[in-house]
Amino acid sequence: MDAARDDVFIDEISFPATDGYALSGTLFLPRGAKRNAVLINSATAVPRKIYRGFASYLAHRGCAVLTYDYRGIGDSRLPAMVGYNQPKSLVGFKASMSDWAAQDVTAAVSWMRERYTALPLAYVGHSFGGQALGLIANNTDIARAALVAAQAATWRLMTSPEKYRVFAFMNFVGVPLAHAFGYAPGWAGIGEDLPKGVFLQWAEWVSSPRYLFDSKLPALDNFAKFKGELRALCFSDDPWATHPAVALLTEGFTAAKPEVLTVKPSDVGAKAIGHFGFFRPEHRGTLWRGVAEWIQGE
Numbered sequence: 001m002d003a004a005r006d007d008v009f010i011d012e013i014s015f016p017a018t019d020g021y022a023l024s025g026t027l028f029l030p031r032g033a034k035r036n037a038v039l040i041n042s043a044t045a046v047p048r049k050i051y052r053g054f055a056s057y058l059a060h061r062g063c064a065v066l067t068y069d070y071r072g073i074g075d076s077r078l079p080a081m082v083g084y085n086q087p088k089s090l091v092g093f094k095a096s097m098s099d100w101a102a103q104d105v106t107a108a109v110s111w112m113r114e115r116y117t118a119l120p121l122a123y124v125g126h127s128f129g130g131q132a133l134g135l136i137a138n139n140t141d142i143a144r145a146a147l148v149a150a151q152a153a154t155w156r157l158m159t160s161p162e163k164y165r166v167f168a169f170m171n172f173v174g175v176p177l178a179h180a181f182g183y184a185p186g187w188a189g190i191g192e193d194l195p196k197g198v199f200l201q202w203a204e205w206v207s208s209p210r211y212l213f214d215s216k217l218p219a220l221d222n223f224a225k226f227k228g229e230l231r232a233l234c235f236s237d238d239p240w241a242t243h244p245a246v247a248l249l250t251e252g253f254t255a256a257k258p259e260v261l262t263v264k265p266s267d268v269g270a271k272a273i274g275h276f277g278f279f280r281p282e283h284r285g286t287l288w289r290g291v292a293e294w295i296q297g298e
Contacts, residue, residue, distance in 0.1 A: 007031045008059040015111045017071065017103040024075035025068035025108070026052070028059035035062035036296055037116035039108055041129030042067070043149075043276075044097070044202060045191030047074030051126070053281045057288050061296065064116055068108055070100045072195040091182035095195040097128065097202055098217055101135035113141045122295040125150050127241065127275065130232070131212060134223035134252050146291050147232040149275050151245035152211035152252075162239040170203040178203075211245075213252060223252040230258040231294055233287075235273040237265055263287070 009029040014022050026048060038058050040051045048067040055065040069076035072095050113121055123145040125133050130150020133139055151157070155167040169189070178184040184199035186192045194202075208214035230253055234246040243262050250258035265273050268286040278287050 008056050017107045019103050021071050023068050023104055025066050028055045028065040030059050030062050033062060034064045034119060036122055037112050037119040038063045038065045038122045038124060038295060039112050040065060040067045041105055041125045041132055043127030043129060045194055047192060050279055054279050054288055057284060058292055061292050066108065066112055070104045071095050072198065073192050090193055090195050093195045094197060096197040098219060101132040102219060105132045106136045106138055109136060109138050109141055124148065131249060133226065135219040137222050139222060139226040142228050144229040144295055146295060148278050149234060149238055149241040150232060150249060151241035152213065152248035153206055153240060153245060154209055154211040155206050156209060157242055157245040159239040159242060170206050174199060175203050224254050226253050227255045230256045232258060232260045234262050236262055237272055238275045240275050
């Protein structure tokens with residue numbers, strides 16, 4: 001194990017997705033007793049290192065925390081297992097957002113549930129990470145889910161003029177680039193490079209009135225399986241995960257009683273939060289503390 005920071009042990013690990021693909025992860029463990037297990041699930045095109053500070057904070061409070069990269073992203077960009085052809089780029093790399101949920105998120109939940117059988121398992125989902133909760137068959141293993149800026153990301157529910165920019169970019173820039181290059185290049189403004197199948201499915205959902213709910217995915221049936229506690233945070237200055245978009249996503253969890261909270265930056269003494277700001281260390285004593293206390297039932 002690596003040296004600890006803030007009384008937390010940090011261990012770089014690898015675990016198999018449901019199809020055997022090796023996913024890279026980081027395990028954050030408290031020095032003392034473990035009270036909860038927490039899985040942090042990333043946003044689209046966002047590497048797990050973005051969540052390192054929040055994961056360390058949760059571990060400092062007694063949580064065993066796992067962050068990880070979906071296939072094609074960060075340290076899981078390329079397969080690392082013997083027997084796989086290891087391409088030098090994402091050209092020809094087969095993956096979709098529904099694959100991320102079915103193969104990667106599902107496996108991460110199982111890995112945490114099997115490793116920490118005696119601890120209540122909580123799920124933190126940022127943006128797509130929150131959407132994936134409804135797509136996985138084993139979401140019944142999760143006691144509490146905190147969704148952070150997670151939404152049904154149809155362009156129609158974004159703020160103006162951002163929604164028109166997003167629609168134009170996805171359809172008239174991103175989709176042509178993905179077809180031309182064989183993957184969606186991060187330099188176009190999406191963050192990390194994305195596998196072609198991931199971006200094309202994302203663009204299809206964004207263009208649909210009800211986002212992924214308009215797809216014919218059999219996995220949509222899994223939304224109704226989740227019966228745990230569900231709290232969703234949206235931020236008033238987030239142009240993408242607006243309150244209507246967050247509400248549309250949470251309405252899919254028909255067997256739960258979702259709680260949607262809208263936070264203004266001024267509520268926590270901040271100038272801005274937006275889609276990514278929750279995970280900045282400046283929110284350690286406010287937003288982080290609130291989510292941690294809720295996860296731990298305090």
